[in-house]
Amino acid sequence: MNMELSRRQFLKTAGAGVAGTTLGAMGFGAIEEAYASTIKPFRLVDTTEVRNTCTYCSVACGILIFAKGNLAKGEKADITHIEGDSDHPTNRGTLCPKGAALLDIVKSETRLQYPMIRRAGSDKFERISWDAALDKIARAFKDDRDANFIARNKDGVTVNRWTTTGFLAASATTNETAWCTYKTVRSLGMLVFDNQARV
């Protein structure tokens, strides 16, 4: 039975903050104690483990993300470590030089924090609220669509297209984001619509 005890089960049994010296008191033998001493309890006890997929190429390596705090429970969660998922059939725990450095892209100093606007002719970005930014975008869309929407072509065929505003979709967003984007864009009659698969 002891042989089948996984690291996680073991730590659950032992409880948070367990120290190697207390193991004997729980009735475990020396083997387990030696095993436990090789474990870094900090990560497994103090962080939440979440399964995810590397954001780069389409090998789509499985990864484990460890965070302080549990997002699923509505807590604020700060990602502390990312590693390969050894259960994943494709990468079997391995990661490349990009995947191994994933933590630094999540925490990059050039991550965007706030909506910003650069006004015509200006040499800087300024803060803008989400509502003001989205209102401005919707107004620009509406005005341009109403001015340039083509309901019928010159032969009188109903074409219902809009080609003066365009949308370029991503390559690393989820299918669900893609669908939400597709619905929004296509329902406007927009045809200048493409994604990164083009390159």
Place this chain on the structure above:
Amino acid sequence: MTNSWTDIRNTDLVIIMGGNAAEAHPCGFKWVTEAKANRGAKLIVVDPRFTRSAAVADYYAPIRQGSDIAFLNGVINYCIANDKVQWDYVKAFTNASYIVKEGFAYKDGLFTGYDEEKRDYNRSTWDYEIGPDGYAVVDDTLQHPRCVWNLLKAHVAQYTPELVERITGTPKDKFLKVASMISECSSKTKTMTSMYALGWTQHSKGSQNIRTMAMLQLILGNIGVRGGGMNALRGHSNIQGLTDVGLMSNMIPGYLTLPTEREPDFNAYMSTRGFKPLRPNQMSYWQNYKKFFVSFQKAMWGDAATAENNWAFDYLPKLDVPAYDILRAFELMKQGKMNVYVCQGFNPMQAFPNRGKLAEALAKLKLLVVMDPLQTETARFWENHGVYNPADTAKIQTEVIQLPTTCFAEDEGSLVNSGRWIQWHWPAGSPPGEARTDAAIMSGIHLRMKELYRKEGGAFPDPILNLTWTYKDPHEPTAVELTKELNGSVLKDVLDPNDPTKKVLEAGKQVATFGVLRDDGSTAAGCWIYSGSYTEAGNMMARRDNSDPDATGAYLKWSFAWPANRRILYNRASCDIDGKPWDPTRKLIEWDGSKWTGYDVPDIAPTAKPQDVGPFIMNPEGVSRLFARGMMREGPFPVHYEPFESPVANLIAPKIRGNPVARVFKDDFAQFADTASKEFPYAATSYRLTEHFHYWTKNNHVNAVLQPEFFVEISEELAKEKSIKNAGWVRVWSKRGSVFAKAYVTKRIRPLIVDGKPVHIVGIPIHWGFVGAAKKGFPANVLTPFVGDANIETPEFKAFLVNIEPSTGPVA
């Protein structure tokens, strides 16, 4: 990929041509290593550079970029001439025996029907003869002079090893060695896999590069089998998914297509999408098109899509041109014909060709919106960074709104890997600052548009007002809500016609498979090929059982693969005409006398008799195509065309420049260097490094440390000729722009002898820009030409002309 990463372990021979998996897909390349170690598989690499894939290859052959078709046509010619053909496969599963219409011909690089003015063909002769029974005429003896096999044989006869060497620069002995190794895989018990990536797609004839290898794989009998296939190594984590869900100008999710204005109504639209079988008994699965289309319309517009209004057919925009791809978008922008542009997680200033033109185009917009987790050059195109980004900031009137989005680690949902596995992932961390999910942002835009049209009226508001948006929190639909729409559900009970007390389908339930989708409005599905991914049994994409009975590499219980959880496409072709595996040691499925069973989900109706129904069920023929009919714009057989910028004229058709049907905008032609230009004498190519991912990882401290600085690679010979020192500065320029870089003088690149003359190659990694943690540098796309593949408009990044000289470096 027709197969999967884990299936590569089953191969006997890997050919990496048009890619560099060891560096660009390191953890997938592991399966090549596995096949080598456990099966004794061999690896061939054919590439202009001695890459890290080449470094672990059993055989490496150099090739001049942009000449792959000449090489592969040469291999096909070699296989035919030496009788290295999987004959049973070719006869039963390809259109080798089909008779082509009289009038079809090929001469001097062109097929019948070319119109030089339009740069297009009349393709009416590029098709089969149809018999009085309405089916294509075939000659199973392959004796007919106009059967596909004899036309193909004649077409490739020109590509002798001598001609291949003259065009490609691959020495004849090396070409013959590669051809011989490949040809051995015509055995029923030997398989080759083709691993390719952007080295093949990023050409003005990229689609034909891939098609040529696909034809070779069919001749060898390597499609549909374990360890075989055409395996596109897709570059980004969800490029496959974004394509599946149809985020392209002319697409509807699941590879349905938008109407064009030549299809004025629903009947006209459906009339070209009938997919009547071209041979008796064939499934021609696209005959179900209407079921998928109507279910899509119902997913979009619910009750507003009715039989009376042709399922809201007019809610869809109709195209006047083949597509508004990115190249066309920037051309229109430059002409002042676009006002607003949104970039969602995409940095086109870096990722698209001819950066000077892109910057000029962006400056003509009224509003640019950028949604991204990271700073991008696109969002800051108006900033003046001297030589790195010369911009007259005060003059640029474009307003730019930059919106912070979550990244993968903060978002939930599914991504599709290269092998079509749809894998679910969960969020782990809180987003930085005020960053929001893309779904929240798109909802914010949609709900505002709905409100504005409700209040103010305006141009054709119906498709906006009636768009289905029944999410619990309409401001931020959950990933589960959205994915359930993609899978599809039943809208109205469907009763059993034989027993109306029984329900075949029950309203409100998720559909289990696309097989139950209907064209009467009783089902909805956003993306039919994803049906089965989120069923009444739950989230199939989140499955994590990594068992693999008999170690076939299928992993059927891990995630969900589209379509129908099938892991190897065309897998019926892994068996002979009687349904027995070609190679019993590599069994995938087999016919047990009454049905198909095995390790994978059969790619055919489970009870389809093997002698009757062909394996290529999506084709009306039921077989695969060595002759593409009118489906490829350049022609039904591949022809060697030079890149638009080439160091040599086309040896087989000297008058033809580039791909004769590729779209070129007027101003761009003027920005191409002449063929064999003295001003731009060197053949350049661009590529990725293993330490970097496009323009993202320059924002990553670790990767910026690993590869901090822009450089170009040149041979020792060219360095000597131009007095360039290793690690010294050089200037590299094309007809479109100029960059400064450090020179890396290497043995990995060598001059090739092309038709008796040396051609020097300049290698240009792509990863630098003016924002991020790495040193400021230039993206390769300052230099690249603004022209795309003739069928799908992927830019020609892999073959263009430059000049190079020693320099003292940039003056900032």
